[in-house]
Amino acid sequence: MLGFIWGQLRGRAGRSVALLAGVLVATTGFVVLTGATTTSRLDVTGAVERNTRAAYDILVRPNGARTPLEAERGLVRPNYLSGLFGGITPAQYEQVKEVAGVDVAAPIAMLGYSTSTVPVRFDVTRAVDPSLERQVIRLNPTFTAERGLSTAPSSPRYVYVTKRPLLYPEWGGDVDVPSSPYSDGRTYKYDEYCGQVPREVLPDGRSEPICDPYLAVRSGNAGQSSERENWSVDTVRLLPDGRFEANRWLPGRAERVVTDQLVVTYRVTVPFLLAAVDPEAEQRLVGLDDAVTEGRSLRLDDTTTETSPGPSVTERSVPVLSTSRPYLDVTVRSALTRLPQARPAGLPIGELERTLGRATGLGVGTEEYTLTDGYRDLLAKGISKTGCCTGELQTIMQAGAPEYERLPDGALRAVARPPFDHALYGGESALNLHSRPWLADDNGFRPVTALPQPPSGGHLQLRFWQTVGIFDPEKLSGFSDLSRVPLETYEPPRTDGADERSRQALGGRPLEPSGNPAGYLSSPPLLLTNLAAVPKLLEGDVTPTRTAPISAIRVRVSDVAGYTDRSAERVRLIAERIADTTGLDVDLTFGSSPAPQTVELPAGSFGRPELRLTEPWSALGVASVITRAVDRKSLVLFGLVLVVCGLFLGNAVSAAVRDRRRELAVLACLGWSARRIAALVLGEVAALGLAAGLLALGLAFPLAAALDIGIGWRQAVLAVPVALLLALVAGLVPALRAAGAHPAAALRPLVAPARWVRRPRSLFGMALVNLVRTPGRTLLGAGALAIGVTALTLVSAAAYAFRGAIVGSLLGDTISLNVRSADTLAAVVTVLLGAGAVADVLYLNVRDRAAELSTLRAVGWTDATLARLVGYEGLLIGALGAVAGAGLGLAGAAWLVGGLPSALILVAAAVALVGVLITCLAALVPAALLRRLPTARLLAEE
Template identity: 35%
Template sequence: MALSQIRGQAGRSVTLWLGIVLTAVGVLQLTAIATTTRLDAVGQIQQNARPAYDILVRPTNSRLPVEKSTGLIRPNHLSGLHGGITDDQWEEIRRLPGVEVAAPVAMLGYASSEGRIDVDLGDAIDRSRTRQIIRVLPTWVADTDLTRVPERNPRYVYVTKRPVAVPETIGVSGTNGQQSYRAPDGTRLTYQQLWDLGCSDRQVPNFYLEQQENGSWKPLCGTWQLNGKDAAWFAANRNDQGSLSLAGSRFSVIQALQDGTFLNFADVVDPARASGDQEGVRHEPVRSNNPTLSIIWPIWLPVAAIDPGQEAQLMGLDQALSSGSYLAPAKDPGCAAPSGVPAIAPDRVDLDERLSVNLARVAGERPIAGQRPADLAAELRKTSVDHPANRTYSVSDAYAAAAQSASGHTRLDVIIQASAPDYVRRTDGQLTPQFKQVDAGSWRTSVSRYGETATGAAAGQPELARDNGFRELSNSAEPVTPDAVTPPIARWVGSFDPNRIRRFSPLSAVPLETYLPMLASGADDKSAALMGGKALRASSNPAGYSTAPASMLIPISMAKCVVKRTDPISAVRVRVRDVTGVDPVSMERVRVVASTIADRTGLDVDVTLGASPQAQTVVLPAGQHGRPELALTEYWAKPGAVLTVIETVERKNVLFTGIAGIAGVLFLLTNALAAANDRRRDLAVLARFGWSRKARLTLLLAETSVLSVAAGLAVATVLTTLRFAVERPVNWVQAAGVIAIAAAMHFIAVVGTVAGTGEPGWAPHRRSRRSRRQLQTWTMAIDQIAGARSRTAVTLGSMTVAAAATLITVALVKSTDRAMVGTLLGEAISLRAGPSDRIMITLVGGLSFASVAIGLRHDLRERTRQLALLLALGWHRRTVVQLIVLELAALALAATVTGCGAVVLALALVEGAFPASVAALTPAVLGTTMVLAMAAASIALLSRRTVSVAEALRQ
């Protein structure tokens, strides 16, 4: 009998069987996807969670206010930290139980290396002229070409075919003991003559001699710097030590020889002739095949002190050498030792700095011998130029030249220290660094470029430092006294490749200013377009916003040679022993060590294990030399980010599994109730023929058992196929449980149906009290909904479940994404889980859609006789369809509002506030559910549209 019923009502049986299969497969796949996503996320977290160091120790009260308010660590946290931790505190940290590595770093400040660029003048020289002047306009470019700082005064190169000679010093003259000079023809030039002509500064000659056509020799004044000031200005601005500023247009002399070569006359500082605070200056011309102009490129880069052994363990620095040798174990031979302070440096610099040189030929031939520099400068500024040309040079070229010269020594007696930037919070929540006044005296050196033993002129200020500064500068230079000891000298013993430093996951990156540059990308389309899609990097300006990696590393034991303080260490980076990841045991080990460090030393301690970079928007104000206001995205380290991600992933997995189970149970219950409600008329007929409740129950249980077994076989087939297709293991125990639950749902529905079945009755629905004129399609739809309570309850329940399940799933995905977005690790995991989340939403939506479609099919099947009667009474099919559509639209609206409202209210009660994000999703889910309901109704209607009126009446 049960098999006959299944075959006789094939449509109903297939619908019931299909409901069980869809539910089982859907729920099992939802659970499997949630579990797989969780395992994948946890594995990715464990793989990327260990940063370069587990704990960051900084001086007491060294956190900026913005770091305290945000709980983040800025990427340039070492800038402005010039000490604060003593050697004893570092040693105490090293000796603590559980500490594997405690690597100190002392940021000593900025030291200058003078690079040199030789500008080729060959194309700009007219070889047919006897005399000519080439104007050179250098422009310093930085900030992705947005900042362009031209030099205040142009440089000039005087090219002559006439003989040029270096003046010969013949002794002193006058009561002041000042030197006199002699030309090749024996003519004597006194210091007073040269002074009156503006050709000399105190003791340093500032001229060459050119032979004229009549054989006489005249001075070419201003050959070091062509100055617009006269002798009266020099006398008024001379200080007690006799130092004068010769800032102005620089002037070089080149002699073109008959054989096509050139003699370049330039004052060259000779390190080999340096002695104490005196620098040897040679005036011999340099012969070359191509005429060139040497431009000094001052490169100010940070100098840091490290412990070689600890740094090798932490970063593998000893394995990153590209030339030379590594720093020897820490010993202190003395700051003035002949060997100097050993140092290693990167083999290249990562700076955003270029030099653009414009060359042009001054119109006409002009002799300049014997002219006053002030008059010559004024005349050249008014003269036109032609044949312009441009040359562009990279800071890497200048750094290579500096590295070659530094292979001998680099002086450490002049160190500039830059403070940390100060931020203010804007009304929109973004940060803005504040401009700071940069004292011009910060650039004064202890030795002038002329070798005088006094605090001299600004000899190394980069042109880019003329822009607005974000850091206050202080100078360690002191006047050199006659009995001063030899200044500290750093000797490069090797170079290293920053790319060969031990690499760590960028998802858990922590600041490594010693090796890696600070980068900032455009935070909006406008800023990104202005920056050409590039990142904003540091220049060699110590007062600039971005900071550069250290250019020189010396042993921590010799930091006192550079800075005179007892607490030179800026930070200590700690790795804890036996830490394997972010598991609870490892996190507890790190927490204990961090707490002990804070208690023993009183220093600021941050746990960086489990940190991840978090995007921070910084609005950089406009500069004075072309750079507009820029919105930048920087990545600040967020401690504890991994714990937030793990908690979010675990909560997501639990909620997803719960939603899958609840959606499946409700779908099974809705389908079972719909199928059982469809059997009420048949059971009533059997009861009229004398079937007992037990017999009817046995019949329905037999049908349910047969369908459940068939559904189980189908589910097993589908899961086996999916296992090989997507390589996902099958939990057969779980699958059997879902089938058992499905059978139980149908059993409950069957028991309820049999218990509530009595004598058959087809009593007409309550007659409408409306008048004939009021009896319209929409009023009939309302009567049908109100009259068929059981059928309405089933349909309304299926739609409500569909709306609620869909909204909960979408809201859960959005909330978990929102919880993880912000840190790179969270975003990476969220992005990786994106396809799984979309499959999850699709499966829940599909399950809900199937629930509505099956429920509607049962509803229309039960109403077949009613619809046939309406058609028999003359109703047009279009009117019948309108009636059904109106009923379903009203039910869908009520169900989606009820389901979505219940979800929003429940979340509001749980979270303690109205979930605005979920409320924003509600209209979309509401519309989507209604569309799905109407689509399901259309499918159900299409399945019944071929039934004739007579056949419907027979049913």
């Protein structure tokens, strides 16, 4: 029997080599793909483990804080703390800390916006004409923000430069006195409209005041006015040596300074978000103490201090850590004009404004200064009461969360709001020392309320914050770059343009916070105080913030180093315990990553056009989705390779049996039993499988090395039994058919007529009839191609569309599905095997219908027409298999992704087209065999 089998294999060398190649490809693909699966999983899980360790694993928020949009999409919006003021009590915080397995529980209490000022400095030295005895330099400031898209002019500011002597008030800090002593030893009446201002000495010895309306505003409630409405007159003396003498106000006193340059400084109101933390927990969570660059860190005993500078005045001072990075996109530009004829001395405020406003002069340049530079100037002064940094807490502004409308394309549109009530800054119950920010007059996106000051009862209560240290948010530790945005507390929000128009409007730069409390982008908390200071600060406050000040608790779980199934389950169990114990909203941030969300921003009233932005929301559970997807992908590809190879081999063995039908019939007539005939067929197939397994064993290592895949000896040795088993399975059905066939079958027609199909009227119709005559064979070829197209669709989708579609996250973009070259090679091989199966089907059809085709040639059909007939058959099989395979691949990709993005549909369509083209090319081989048909002999046999 063995010799007979060897003779059969050698006698049909072409068919034997084809079968050997099919088994070899399938077996080698099995070994390599198994190694690729292991390597791919190790790479992916390693990358996930390295990049999903955030500062905390669980986010605890007040009950009801999770919005329906967040719950529906599994996302957490950026700056989730902005708009979240209180809601968790200290008792609930203690409950969270006591849950077993909690390593760190770090609370944060968002208190609201404090108003402070940042200096803006303009050097106007070059604008001064030293030959003039008196002159006024007019500055016309223009505020710009949001990458220059929002612009608003401000009232002019003036600098009066005179060579005449000036008298300065010797201010003692009391604003209630009717008169004030001056530098000449005399006392002058206090002007309630002009304030305590310098006086210019006239040639006759008299002196006249030079009103400064800004001082009058500061002596009242500055919050009732916008800084765009403020105007001022600074007075300096030009000394004979070319230097400048001016008066500088300091706390409780005034001081004369002489400088070489004339630098005018204005104060721009900036709202800073104040939050309270537990210093010890914050250090353990993100290393807050290690991020302090100047001064000292917060201490556990830091609290609100209270002093009484006067019998009816109480001052409460809160110690804070101030940021070293203000994250403000605001610039002030000023056009300079010299007014040589203007004479402000002695004019009351009303006439002074009209006179200076109507004055004409000569433009002498422009100056520009950013608030970031101004904040650096503050830091350069060092931490002190007269340096950096302080601000007021007379009215604490609280801005809620934005609302969204859902657009048909899945994007979100922020709901615009009119400017908030300005009385919140300057109401009767508030005594604000700073004007309201200029952008507060713009349309907003957040509801703004004020945390009211406790009733004074006739006693003036002043609330301030004072810097004790400076911290750098970018030095905080404890998170990966792929998971830090935006779940980290101190990360500044930045959004890029989502379309070309928006990107051009932003100048290719991201949109940043503008300093408007009601603006869409909210700055992170830039002022941090101790949680222990909150009760005293809010003493007498009747709002729920005082009794439940904590906005969120960030929890890090112990014994969790990186993302693994065990760690994920541990975090989930502890989150459930926290939710059951406290009744608060609990989100698992473990394994999360930023996910792009398109947000449409309506136009602003200061010139900002409508923008379409890409905002990094946080997708929850990204790591779990990725690790499951890579396992599914490898498993599916592995199964598809084996199935398509099995179909290819089954078709090839079936063709070999059909080609030997006369020979097998003769053996049956000679007395061979059905079992012996089946053993002959299976023996031939088993011999080829064994040879292919040995060859695959030798090829696996160099191929794996070329693809950078690790394969062990155990995996490689599996090639032999897998090849043998695959060959036997593929040959089982043809062997049984051969054994059960009647010897007279060799004399019957090979192709049965399709009686239920109408007579074809075209060449394409005839091709369709021919395929229907052998439905099993047609479906086998189409099925093999469909499986190959399915595999290629999955791999192409993973390479092209999964980066933004699997979870739409930064981690997904970075890791993707780790599509390796072995996966791509396996998919391409399955398509080629499917195309080979189609070519084999067409070849068998040509062989079985050789007499028919010879008859058509005899009656005048050309070889080109016959080739077109075969080509149409190949096109139909290819279209059937490609469409079915693309559909299956699309369904599989959607299963991996969890959705059906449009990108996947495009990928599936492209792969289906490639499958049809490859099938048409494969059809050229059997079409070329038509020329070799022995027409005369076939007709003679018929």
